[in-house]
Amino acid sequence: MFELTLHLNHQTQSIPVEAGQSISEILQQHVPSFALPCAGNHTCGKCRVQASGALSPLSNAEKKFLTDTDIQAGIRLACDCTILGNAAVTVQTEQKARIIAWYQTPPFEKTETGYGFAVDIGTTTVAVQLIQRETGRILAERLAENAQRSYGADVISRIEACKTAGLDTLSDRIAQQIEQLAQECLQEAGICAVSESIVTGNATMLHIYEGLDPASLAVSPFDVQSYFGCFSRRTLAGAPVYLPRCIGAYVGADIICAILAADLEHGGTQLLADIGTNGEMALFHADKLLCCATAAGPAFEGAGISAGMPAASGAIRAVSLQDDTVHYETVQDAPAVGICGSGILDALAVMLETEEMDDSGYLEPQDEDAEDWAIGTSGISITQKDIRQIQLAKSAICGGLLTLLDEEGMExxxxxxxxxxxxxxxxxxxxxxxxxxxxxxxxxxxxxxxGNGALGGAAMLLLNRALREKTEQMAQNAEELSLSTSPSFMDYYIDCMAFDEF
Known part of the structure; x- marks a missing residue:
């Protein structure tokens, strides 16, 4: 048995470890917030720590992702570095993301009294709001990155982690995180108790929250153990928790809540896209609700991008071309340290405009000595691999939307x-x-x-009990279009790989 000295947030602790343990394995146990976007598959290079002592030699993956400067500074990839004896690890404090929690909802009657929580369990982020039900006033809120992120950035990774790390481990982790955030809200608002809460999310997140094995969601025919539309086995702040109904394995309660918040069934033919790690879409036309979901992946939220990050301080959030010069803006006007999803889209649009990227996604910077595209004087660059990651994600979204329209013979x-x-x-x-x-x-x-339509819809269900029956009926009547078996989607997906207007 050896000793690992862990430096985290200006605190130091000693952890007994065994030879052969990876740093990521140790951090999963002792630093639940530590992110492993690729679930430890050595493909993203994001799990960087500073390490010293008796450690395994640099792997090929580490040599691929780390620069000479990184290596000289003692930077290692936690997923690919194992302990061979006494060692020390420093985990850099991560900036909190500026997660968007605002939302717009249509006018609706508020019928309930007391207080309650509206909660959205996103694959990437979790939002919790304490609301006064008579008025709809938000008394306090907490926003955080999903505590399960050390088990991967997408739902497939989380499902696989339920087999390896244990369903109870992931279930308790998210439940404890939500409870902690709720208690912080109560303390801030000076409220002692709530009447009930609404917890929404995609089918995988709700299965894990409830302690239901999500394994069947990952294999055909994608069966669900529960569609929900019922009260949870759990409580939140000691009060009952209602779980909105899902449509299917990949069209979850979050999209039903977003449909409610978008008022999609009123005002003619409407189309909804909830763009996140899971791209969920809905088309309302001629009294019919047609839905689908596509695996966009976490690229839009920074994972899998070389300099990608959430919308935290220092993230490039906007890029523009002014007088042939590339300009950029960062969150909180802080020095640039990375780029978030909105900045990536702007950057690619500028690259198309300057013809430094063609419509196939091939990158050819004007500087012949450069391999990447530099974002002005920020010190942040876009790589060819980054472009391919966004290419796959945006093709999935656009292809899904076109398939929905094609299914109804619409343009x-x-x-x-x-x-x-x-x-x-x-x-x-x-x-x-x-x-x-x-x-x-x-x-x-x-x-x-x-904004966050899932959270907005959850708030509506909290403030008007009758809307719960409405969403349950909506989910039961909706049709789910399976993109995995759709020939049209595969054609559109390939066509939409081009960086062009469709």
Missing amino acids: PEDIQRFVIAGGFGSTMNHASAAKIGLFPAGLQDKTVFI
């Missing part, structure tokens, strides 16, 4: 209102998004942003 011009929901969707420049082909250009002038 983008037939849509009267295009609603974008989700934290990423709230910050992006829709002109840049249309220019690179994230969604059909015919929808650009019809675009409205509603």
Whole structure:
């Protein structure tokens, strides 16, 4: 048995370890917030720590992702570095993300009294709001990155982690995180108790929260153990928790809540896209609700991008071309340390404009000596691999939207209102998004942003009990279009790989 000295947030602790343990394995146990975006598959290079002592030699993966400067500074990849004896690890304090929690909802009657929580368990982020139910006033809120992120950035990684680390481990971790955030809200507002809460999320997140094995969600025919639309086995702050109904394995309660918040069933033919790690979409036309989901992946939220990060202080959030010069803006106007999703879209749009990237995604910087595209004087660059990651994600979103329209024999011009929901969707420049082909250009002038629609819908269910029955009926009547078996989607997916307007 050896000793690992862990330096974290100006605190030091000694941890007994065994030879052969990876640093990531140790951090999963002792630093639950430590992120492993690729679930420890050595493909993202994001799990960087400073380490010294008796450690395994640098692996090929580490040599690929780390610069000479990194190596000289003692930087290692936690997933690929094992303990051979006494060692020390320093985990850098991470900036908190500026997670978008605002939302817009249509006018509705508030019928309930007392206090309650609206909670959205996102694959990447968790939002908790304490609300006065008579008025809808938000008394306190907490926003955090999902505590399960040390088990991977996407739902497939989390499902696999339920097999390896244990379902109870992931279930308790998210439940404890939500409880902690709720207690902080109560303390801030000076409230002793709540009447009940609404917890929404995609089907995988709700299964894990409830302690239901999500394994069947990852394999055909994608069966669910529960569609929910019921009260949880758990409580939050000692009060009952209602779980909205899902439509299917990949069209969850979060999209039903977003549909409610978007008022999608009123006002003619409408299209909704909730853009996040899971791209969920809904089309309402002729009294029919057609939904689908596509695996966009976490690239829009920074994971898998070389300099990618959440929308935290120092993240490049906007990029523009002014007088042939590349300009950029960062969150809180802090020095640039990385780039978030909205900045990536802008950067790609500028690269198309300057013809330093062609519509196939091939990068050819004007500086012949450069391999990457530099964002002005920020010191941050976009790599060819970054472009390919965004290419896959945006193709999945645009292909899904076109498949929905094709299923109903419609064109983008037939849509009267295009609603974008989700934290990423709230910050992006829709002109840049249309220019690179994230969604059909015919929808650009019809675009409205509603923010975190899942959280907004959860708040509506908290304030008006009758809406719960409405969403349950909505979910039961909705049709789910399986993109995995759709020939149209595969064709659109390939076509939408081009960085062009569709």
